[in-house]
Amino acid sequence: MALVFVEGVDDELSLQAVAFARGIDDDVQLVSFGEAVYAPAGWARAIVQEIEQGTPSIVLAPGSDRGNEVMAHVSAILDRPFAANCTSLTIGEPASVTRVRWGGSLLEEALVHGSPLVATVAPHAVAAASDAIDARTLTAPEDSVAVRERVATVSAGVSLADADVVVSGGRGVGSAEGFAVIEELAELLGGAVGCSRAVTSAGWRPHTDQVGQTGTKISPEIYIACGISGATQHMAGCKGAKKLLAINPDAEASIFASADYAVIGDLHQVVPAISAEIRKARGT
Amino acid sequence: MNVLVCVKRVPLTGGKIVLTEDERAISTRHLGFTVSPHEECGAEEAVRLVEALGGSSVVLTLGPPEAEEQLRDMMAIGVDRGIHLLTDGSEWDPQATAAAIVSAVRGEPDAFDLILFGNESADAGNYQVAIRVARFLGLPCVTGVKAISVEGSDVRCEQEVAGGRDVYVVPMPAVVTVKEGLNLPRYPSVPGRLRAKRKPVAAVTPERSPSRLEMVRLVLPPGSGKQVEVLGNGPEAAPAVVGVLEGLGLV
Numbered sequence: 378m379a380l381v382f383v384e385g386v387d388d389e390l391s392l393q394a395v396a397f398a399r400g401i402d403d404d405v406q407l408v409s410f411g412e413a414v415y416a417p418a419g420w421a422r423a424i425v426q427e428i429e430q431g432t433p434s435i436v437l438a439p440g441s442d443r444g445n446e447v448m449a450h451v452s453a454i455l456d457r458p459f460a461a462n463c464t465s466l467t468i469g470e471p472a473s474v475t476r477v478r479w480g481g482s483l484l485e486e487a488l489v490h491g492s493p494l495v496a497t498v499a500p501h502a503v504a505a506a507s508d509a510i511d512a513r514t515l516t517a518p519e520d521s522v523a524v525r526e527r528v529a530t531v532s533a534g535v536s537l538a539d540a541d542v543v544v545s546g547g548r549g550v551g552s553a554e555g556f557a558v559i560e561e562l563a564e565l566l567g568g569a570v571g572c573s574r575a576v577t578s579a580g581w582r583p584h585t586d587q588v589g590q591t592g593t594k595i596s597p598e599i600y601i602a603c604g605i606s607g608a609t610q611h612m613a614g615c616k617g618a619k620k621l622l623a624i625n626p627d628a629e630a631s632i633f634a635s636a637d638y639a640v641i642g643d644l645h646q647v648v649p650a651i652s653a654e655i656r657k658a659r660g661t
Numbered sequence: 662m663n664v665l666v667c668v669k670r671v672p673l674t675g676g677k678i679v680l681t682e683d684e685r686a687i688s689t690r691h692l693g694f695t696v697s698p699h700e701e702c703g704a705e706e707a708v709r710l711v712e713a714l715g716g717s718s719v720v721l722t723l724g725p726p727e728a729e730e731q732l733r734d735m736m737a738i739g740v741d742r743g744i745h746l747l748t749d750g751s752e753w754d755p756q757a758t759a760a761a762i763v764s765a766v767r768g769e770p771d772a773f774d775l776i777l778f779g780n781e782s783a784d785a786g787n788y789q790v791a792i793r794v795a796r797f798l799g800l801p802c803v804t805g806v807k808a809i810s811v812e813g814s815d816v817r818c819e820q821e822v823a824g825g826r827d828v829y830v831v832p833m834p835a836v837v838t839v840k841e842g843l844n845l846p847r848y849p850s851v852p853g854r855l856r857a858k859r860k861p862v863a864a865v866t867p868e869r870s871p872s873r874l875e876m877v878r879l880v881l882p883p884g885s886g887k888q889v890e891v892l893g894n895g896p897e898a899a900p901a902v903v904g905v906l907e908g909l910g911l912v
Contacts, residue, residue, distance in 0.1 A: 395847060408901050415827065418802070442822075446804050453796040458873040461781075461788045471875070478786055482688075483678055484882055485785075488875040522801045522831055529825040542911060543823050574698065579844075584842030590783065591698040591841040597907055607815035609674045610698075612785075619675075622892075622905065629675025638905055642895035650896035654903045658912050 549604020
């Protein structure tokens, strides 16, 4: 039996974990905590009780913040290893898994000793289950670590994670002021402004604008990367983009290896020329 | 206020990852090293908390002798001293790592009020060492934190979630894992670097428990297979770019 912790019956990553589990075991049982206040260690204790009663061969969760956190607690309580963000796995003693490293820039093949196997499913490793799923709602014991309140953030404009167009600047922009041309193009296209880690480390843009392994993961229709060399840290955040247009003066820049379209040139000249051309085409 | 921050030495990978011949590590012949980005913010936070509230800050790493460089880097931005859990450079799994950290923490004369980790390491991304350490020590643990404030004997933590921030208030001592964006780490000054050279580092060689998450080999994911279309050089490429944007219905 495979036991799967789902965050919700319509949560995309949870539905992927369900599809993944069905590829491993015919008997898949789902548990969730409904609308209960999130309490990672408390939820883990309730799942451990299920494990002790049901003796699953594998315990899975989505490779989300909460999925990884709850499974880490489950494995810590059971004193078992935990394989986070797996793209494939085979149950056995030991089990063998392939899991994501470096935000997806590298994969690891590993052996996991001890049963049951505790793992999470890497986002987008498989397509989500398409049928309606039914999860049993568990009740967790009280725990001192629980969400006290949710503070809503009010953001102006298009959010980076959801934008259809993202225009980003990297070290090549040269200064905070240099982003004016990036902002102008993003606004013309109804998109969001992004940047690389070099830019946030320099203090030119807030961290909320960072696209990357330790920033925001984006999945726009087109990503326009200006003056960005294409370090793995950055590419881990934009590999969900459907199309990538890179503008860089260095024809050897590694970003061109992942790009669909390339413009070899200085963004300070190219980007304003694109904005002017858009205005011309629109007759504004 | 005694704060411990745990960091990991990782290569600065640049644009293209090349593996060693045995496929068990990244070839670092041409690479520098750093700490994971989340952890750099953890060290900055430790320094800020001690600056504001008094006490002392300690940085711990588990890694080869060369990882002393990362301890000195963190001491250069203001951490007071270092603990170096020495390894032969081979990778320790999360359970062995957590056990070694726990025994180092227990060996300290003064208890830590706060133990900070990065939410996940840049390289292995196992998302669990902090949670295991908290469990061993019987401490509360909050993860993925982007704002920390000390309120009396409690610590208030804000965690970024879709649409807002979840707030946790837990009693100290506590384990907290942080994410980049928590703060903007300062650059080390020249005097800071000089002072760091004289700060104490306690080196011990911990006992290693057998790996239960046992890396066999690393694999480079298949390439994108994309064939890049060069639209042109310089501003003359603008009409071709707009052609592409028109094709996507954006212009």
